[in-house]
Amino acid sequence: MQAEPVLPLLDIAGLSVAFANDRGDDFTAVRGLDLVVAEGETLAVVGESGSGKSVTAMAVTRLIDNAGGRITGGTIRFRDRSGAVRDLAREPAADMRRLRGPEIAMVFQEPMTSLNPVLTVGDQIAEAIELHQRLSHQAAREEARRMLERVRIPEAARQLDRYPFQLSGGMRQRVMIAMALSCRPRMLIADEPTTALDVTVQAQVLRLMRELQREFGMAMIFITHDMGVVAEIADRVLVMRAGEKVEEGDVFAIFERPAAPYTRALLAAVPALGSLAHESLPRAFPENGRDLPPQDTVREGGPPVLEVQDLTTRFDVASGWFTRNKARIHAVEHVSLEVRPGETLGLVGESGCGKSSTGRSVIRLEQPQAGAIRFEGSDVSVLRGDAEARLRRGVQYVFQDPFASLDPRLTVGFSIAEPITTNRLLSGPAVEARVGELLRQVGLPPEHGRRYPHELSGGQRQRVCIARALASEPRLIIADEAVAALDVSIRAQVVNLLMALQRERGLAFLFISHDMAVVERIAHRVAVMYLGQIVEIGPRQAVMIDPQHAYTRRLLAAVPVPDPRQRGHERGLDDSEVPSPLRRLDDPPQVAPLVQVGPDHYVARHHVGGLY
Amino acid sequence: MLSYLLRRLLGVVPVLVAVSIFVFGFVRLLPGDPARLMAGPEASEADVAAIRHDLSLDQPIWEQYGRYARGLLTGDLGRSSRTRQPVATEIGARFMPTLWLTIFAMAWATVAGMTTGVLSGVKRGRWQDQAAMVLAVSGISFPSFWLGLLLIDLFSVRLGWLPTGGYGTWQHFVLPSLTLGVAVAAVLARFTRSAFVEVASEDFVRTARAKGVPERLVILRHTLRNALLPVITMTGLQFGFLLGGAVVVETVFAWPGLGRLLVDSVSYRDYPVIQAEIMLFSLEFVLINLGVDLIYAVINPEIRFR
Incomplete structure (x- = not known):
């Protein structure tokens, strides 16, 4: 007997969306897209930036009307609660508003900015309930409290009167989810909901969303760039590129038998944690289908390039004219590490763990309170004359956001030339020749030197930042989340570029990152930071295969695996949060030397804070 | 708190x-x-x-x-070296006219300026917005003595509805406060508009729409409330400026205010009066700033809880 054909919940056919620009011609962001979502199913829409995946979501909810875009063709057929099929592309704005919330809800990427800063969490959730369910304010708040409990927020009743800034990023995203689900929508559109979260928090939120989807029996469109997340959550996958559908299929089929070359390239560029489990040395991403040799660049003997001993940086909080300062952030607490010539030390941890403060303290963007810093064997703890010049030239920094770290009013050639002229390395026409050479080394044509940052893509801009870092011929580059803002395929290219530069010039890297899979690719040794302290440091293979600290294990377990067959339903994750490094003045953290557990492998055995 | x-x-x-x-x-x-x-x-x-x-x-x-x-x-401010009167008496007599003029001018200018700014922000890019901003730029650039004289010519000389100058009944307040408020209204309109447009592109405004909040509430509850912060600062500054006495408007309308007293005192090198007036202005500014910060704390919980 044949089953009744099930009508899909959402059926998009031939959808095109355009944005008008200043010149009057339209830019088409989505072109002829077909997409179907069945009731209760999770469809992951995957693509890199500019693929049109978010625009599609905005078109379905018609928030696109307020974002300057316009649906230029196609239909968005949605079957509402009463069973009527409506074309959302042509629905009047007022009716559309009544659908948003009770029928279709959204969760966005940025939990920090997606909540209204001047309204309490309770009022923001209750607002939607009052509007759509016509409940009194009191009843709506009661319902809001129940929603907060459903998203596993502790002490829900107390949280109702708190403001967004009083909550952590993970908690805010739970509030966003509670708000979206408060009217029992039949479809949830989640636009990169975990991208801005730390990896352990991401794992918690993903698990929560999966559970809630089952409890509420709703369909979900999950937009993401992260194949690991796709493998964790999707039933079906739709791959988009430049506004068009590349491929669509069952999650297992996409991962195991990708048909389109673009999907294959995307999957190849995804760093899968554990892919170098059996190698002791790092190895670059395969290029053009060919494996590259292992990164055997560390030169033993001789002094390390960088030696940091008991580095301590603390920030005092709230020191007004008439207030004594009451608390202190222990950003970096007795951190000791060394980086050898030609070596990459990966410094990993979650936001607020002090990894960036460590990097910034080394080059004195922050002023450390204590500790010794030696660069190529000589003391640079006190910046004076010779030592300062040596440090400033020998250690360069690459930041996370390549757009913000280039002056928009200067050509990139000028930005690259600046360290050459300030360090008086060259003068006259030789500078320009050198800039061209540096651009070539980072894989850009020398003509790009005449361009301005806004004329380059994100990946190209980060290449420019690397060229600028190379300009003063440094021995060590501190890369602070340098590939975090890049798309996966670009990220792989930039990681490979850094590794090629290391092979050619024997450069050393302090590679600060939250991304364990990238660190596995690039690092010879790994240091794990938690609450301002290094809790584990050792050879990459040892730390990742046989982690000795509980926090390292938790961090590794939370990394999504880009393989739907290894879906980590029950990885024993808890809903605990990383505590704050902010402490009372009379309550300094416990500090103790690390204990050796293997060759070059050290681990903290004392209580650092929180659970560990 | x-x-x-x-x-x-x-x-x-x-x-x-x-x-x-x-x-x-x-x-x-x-x-x-x-x-x-x-x-x-x-x-x-x-x-x-x-x-x-x-x-x-x-x-x-x-x-x-x-x-x-x-x-x-x-509390002893000394005596004016020009009139031999106690400084407190001199300033006291001039303070109330300036204060009332400022209050009337600020009252209408704040309401008109912020309303225009919000409407412009909502209709940004359309003709309503452009017309309002042309008006605002004119309001800022129009010299107040010229505007004052035009108003006197029309309403006092030709129509005979209002007095040409002086201080006394409510009719005396109309033209000076109108003249004084124009520039303030114009500045606030532009300021409100830009703050509104900036907040309107924030993520949480999109969130509000995503949960189906009606447009009117999106504007009032979610956008305007956040856009008010810089506008309040600007309003406070303008209030302080006007309290310092508007020399030009006071001269045009023969208004017995602090601005003219200051000019007279400077030309006579009347040290005690100059000192007292500037101390008064500073005190006013500091208190207004304090008031602005308190309003901030009421609107913005992040300040309240620090």
């Missing part, structure tokens, strides 16, 4: 001490000798010296400051 208020009030003290020192010093940097100006061109050296002694100008400067500071603490 209470400790915040107390802390802020305490913070006012060093500001006022610093201002009193600066004012005292700068007034004495003005070229010209008050004693000679008072004595008149025919006076002998002995007369000038007598007046100078009388005004304590022959004493060392720190003793003069000490005397002045003691006076400030005990």
